Amino acid sequence: MRGHLRVTGNIMTEKKIETLSGSIGAGLACACPRCGKGKLFDGFLTLRSRCDACGLDYGFADAGDGPAVFIMFLAGAIVVGSALVTEVLYQPPYWVHAMLWLPLILIVTLGPLRPMKGLMIALQYHHKAAESRFGGADEHD
Numbered sequence: 001m002r003g004h005l006r007v008t009g010n011i012m013t014e015k016k017i018e019t020l021s022g023s024i025g026a027g028l029a030c031a032c033p034r035c036g037k038g039k040l041f042d043g044f045l046t047l048r049s050r051c052d053a054c055g056l057d058y059g060f061a062d063a064g065d066g067p068a069v070f071i072m073f074l075a076g077a078i079v080v081g082s083a084l085v086t087e088v089l090y091q092p093p094y095w096v097h098a099m100l101w102l103p104l105i106l107i108v109t110l111g112p113l114r115p116m117k118g119l120m121i122a123l124q125y126h127h128k129a130a131e132s133r134f135g136g137a138d139e140h141d
């Protein structure tokens, strides 16, 4: 006689993000990677000490220079590519380039910085949470 499989209910007591796509969504929204409700930032890029909603300590979060490096590559590719295409197609005067690309540089660098940092932290949290789950729970089913 085989015992019936029981799913323990303690996972359901708190609404948590379990999926990778959920973590990515919360990160891009600059929300807490565990509950998706609390805010991640206090100010432009300053992290809060913990989540307002679920109390998750953000001390684990260390995005480092990762977001900035990603954005530098992306922004560089976007701006240089756009400038080249515009120059080849329209040959505009220099001031048109300045008017176009200086604001674009600000948009493509400052704009994604918060969501990118949020994403990095969310992925970091997701990875650590997965590690601790594999360590603790029995996985056979």
Ligand SMILES: [Zn+2]
Binding pocket: 032, 033, 034, 035, 036, 037, 038, 051, 052, 053, 054, 055, 056
């Ligand atoms: Zn939270």
